[in-house]
Amino acid sequence: MANYYIDRPEIGFHLNHPLMKRIVNLRERDYADKDKFADAPVNYEDAIENYKRVLEICGEVAAEIIEPNSEAVDQEGPHLENGRMIYASKTFENLDATLKAGLHGVSMPRRYGGLNLPNVVFSMLSEMISAADAGFQNIWSLQSCIDTLYEFGSEEQREKYIPRVCAGESMSMDLTEPDAGSDLQRVMLKATQDADGTWRMNGVKRFITNGDSDIHLVLARSEEGTTDGRGLSMFIYDKRNGGVDVRHIENKLGIHGSPTCELVYKNAKAELCGNTRMGLIKYVMALMNGARLGIAAQSVGVEQEAYVEGLNYAKERAQFGKKIVTFPAVYDMISRMKAKLDAGRSLLYQTARYVDIYKALEDIARERTLTPEERQEMKKYQRMADAFTPLAKGMNSEYANQNAYDAISIHGGSGFIMEYKSQRLYRDARIFSIYEGTTQLQVVAAVRYITNGTYLNLIKEMLEAPCSEEMKPLQERVKVMVDLYEQAINAVKDMGDVEAHDFLARRLYDMTAEIIMSLLIIDDASRAHELFSKSANVYVRMAEANVKAHNAYIMAFDPADLVSFRAIEQTAEE
Numbered sequence: 001m002a003n004y005y006i007d008r009p010e011i012g013f014h015l016n017h018p019l020m021k022r023i024v025n026l027r028e029r030d031y032a033d034k035d036k037f038a039d040a041p042v043n044y045e046d047a048i049e050n051y052k053r054v055l056e057i058c059g060e061v062a063a064e065i066i067e068p069n070s071e072a073v074d075q076e077g078p079h080l081e082n083g084r085m086i087y088a089s090k091t092f093e094n095l096d097a098t099l100k101a102g103l104h105g106v107s108m109p110r111r112y113g114g115l116n117l118p119n120v121v122f123s124m125l126s127e128m129i130s131a132a133d134a135g136f137q138n139i140w141s142l143q144s145c146i147d148t149l150y151e152f153g154s155e156e157q158r159e160k161y162i163p164r165v166c167a168g169e170s171m172s173m174d175l176t177e178p179d180a181g182s183d184l185q186r187v188m189l190k191a192t193q194d195a196d197g198t199w200r201m202n203g204v205k206r207f208i209t210n211g212d213s214d215i216h217l218v219l220a221r222s223e224e225g226t227t228d229g230r231g232l233s234m235f236i237y238d239k240r241n242g243g244v245d246v247r248h249i250e251n252k253l254g255i256h257g258s259p260t261c262e263l264v265y266k267n268a269k270a271e272l273c274g275n276t277r278m279g280l281i282k283y284v285m286a287l288m289n290g291a292r293l294g295i296a297a298q299s300v301g302v303e304q305e306a307y308v309e310g311l312n313y314a315k316e317r318a319q320f321g322k323k324i325v326t327f328p329a330v331y332d333m334i335s336r337m338k339a340k341l342d343a344g345r346s347l348l349y350q351t352a353r354y355v356d357i358y359k360a361l362e363d364i365a366r367e368r369t370l371t372p373e374e375r376q377e378m379k380k381y382q383r384m385a386d387a388f389t390p391l392a393k394g395m396n397s398e399y400a401n402q403n404a405y406d407a408i409s410i411h412g413g414s415g416f417i418m419e420y421k422s423q424r425l426y427r428d429a430r431i432f433s434i435y436e437g438t439t440q441l442q443v444v445a446a447v448r449y450i451t452n453g454t455y456l457n458l459i460k461e462m463l464e465a466p467c468s469e470e471m472k473p474l475q476e477r478v479k480v481m482v483d484l485y486e487q488a489i490n491a492v493k494d495m496g497d498v499e500a501h502d503f504l505a506r507r508l509y510d511m512t513a514e515i516i517m518s519l520l521i522i523d524d525a526s527r528a529h530e531l532f533s534k535s536a537n538v539y540v541r542m543a544e545a546n547v548k549a550h551n552a553y554i555m556a557f558d559p560a561d562l563v564s565f566r567a568i569e570q571t572a573e574e
């Protein structure tokens with residue numbers, strides 16, 4: 001029987017990371033639940049065994065149920081009936097399977113009916129479900145909206161909603177509107193209060209994934225007369241109260257199983273979550289950071305699946321009397337797909353570990369005062385999580401697209417034919433670098449950490465870490481890359497030109513991410529040579545070539561050159 005967890009030891013490797021012990025100890029509060037809940041772990045080893053059990057169950061559901069259903073779901077898609085969205089038939093089967101496997105509300109504390117799983121494990125479940133069907137992963141992983149409700153909602157709201165999500169009710173995040181996409185400060189959906197204090201929402205939301213869900217988190221304008229982010233608050237809409245209809249389901253290029261809805265709010269009753277005015281500034285930022293990591297995991301799942309599709313086809317297909325996998329041009333593509341997958345996955349789990357540590361400490365701070373050391377630890381990991389999230393989302397979403405493109409190339413003409421899976425992966429992947437903030441917006445989120453030296457300091461720290469003898473030559477090559485990176489950052493800063501800085505930001509972002517992923521894969525290969533040494537060799541060479549090219553571009557750039565680029569834009573406008 002196929003199992004995406006057991007068959008892919010690269011996933012399980014990330015459970016053995018040295019930071020896991022700290023994560024589990026914090027998450028389990030030194031195993032305080034063991035006397036209250038039969039399934040709570042008694043120590044670290046027991047917790048890891050529990051995680052593995054859940055991952056194995058999910059690996060089987062993904063490979064044996066969700067993946068076999070994926071083609072039918074892609075073809076049928078959801079439909080609209082009297083203002084309600086109805087999933088594709090096999091989506092119901094998938095939901096039933098994940099529910100029976102206990103895969104809902106998994107991140108929530110046991111007292112609400114959850115499994116108390118850390119983000120690292122949630123991301124592993126996410127990537128396996130996405131490898132089986134990226135569209136279904138959207139529906140399933142929106143359960144993570146409950147993390148934001150847990151963080152900022154009242155105890156009454158937690159008790160009301162969390163058990164429902166653990167029992168399989170679905171969620172959505174309603175942010176985007178026709179005039180508010182990347183710029184969410186423009187949100188205009190109106191929230192007003194009745195005389196008795198009841199909040200009501202009126203307006204339209206667009207492009208809402210799983211928009212007919214049971215429980216919505218909604219960004220709305222509560223402060224009349226305001227036009228920016230400070231007038232926005234976050235609300236909970238409970239479908240049981242009615243008031244929101246689906247007006248339209250989008251007809252999309254990919255992720256057909258995932259319903260993308262236009263919603264009309266007519267006097268819909270809502271509950272304020274947290275304080276007014278903090279909706280965008282604080283709560284939606286937290287919600288989006290979690291969702292961005294979800295898209296990074298979704299992307300890794302498709303990177304994996306595209307690699308498997310390409311490799312399997314190349315091993316079977318013969319031309320010129322030889323299996324095509326033996327042609328250097330083909331194995332070059334396959335080795336780069338695997339290298340991007342391994343490096344991208346490593347970045348995903350490193351980010352998830354940072355998130356796990358600071359979120360667990362933040363949660364402990366709700367129960368007791370943290371020690372000064374704990375506060376320092378929380379701040380350190382929060383900074384690193386904030387810095388790494390836009391890299392993990394942006395790079396993995398681009399890698400998923402690149403791997404899906406290469407999978408088609410390896411298939412030749414067959415790749416373009418609908419019977420083969422590669423075309424679906426290619427269509428599905430295209431949205432990853434758009435929703436939850438386009439790659440350009442990930443660059444905007446990351447650039448301050450480039451200019452303030454956060455990444456550079458971290459990279460220098462990572463370079464000090466010991467590595468295996470075999471990886472030392474690669475580490476030396478990364479040192480040269482870091483010098484080129486530092487030189488490029490200084491050159492951009494010295495230009496003293498805001499537009500040139502923004503124009504070159506993507507190149508600095510790519511350099512940052514590729515150097516960090518080089519160091520991560522070197523570390524992985526030092527600890528598990530047989531799993532990662534090939535990818536380390538391929539990835540570092542690839543990153544080295546890119547870093548040199550970006551350095552050359554930046555060093556030869558003069559802000560006066562922008563005239564040529566702007567001229568193209570003006571010609572287009574004319």
Ligand SMILES: Cc1cc2nc3c(=O)[nH]c(=O)nc-3n(C[C@H](O)[C@H](O)[C@H](O)COP(=O)(O)OP(=O)(O)OC[C@H]3O[C@@H](n4cnc5c(N)ncnc54)[C@H](O)[C@@H]3O)c2cc1C
Nearest residue numbers: 173174175176181182207208209260434435436437438440
């Ligand atoms: C299938 C699908 C599912 C979705 N699911 C959800 C959901 O569940 N909930 C939800 O709220 N939304 C959802 N969205 C909306 C999605 O998040 C937005 O489409 C996305 O953030 C981009 O916004 P936009 O489409 O308005 O593009 P725009 O913001 O108009 O961007 C157009 C282009 O301009 C660039 N750009 C814009 N601003 C800048 C800038 N400051 N710097 C550099 N470049 C910039 C962008 O990178 C892009 O290339 C979904 C969208 C789709 C298609």
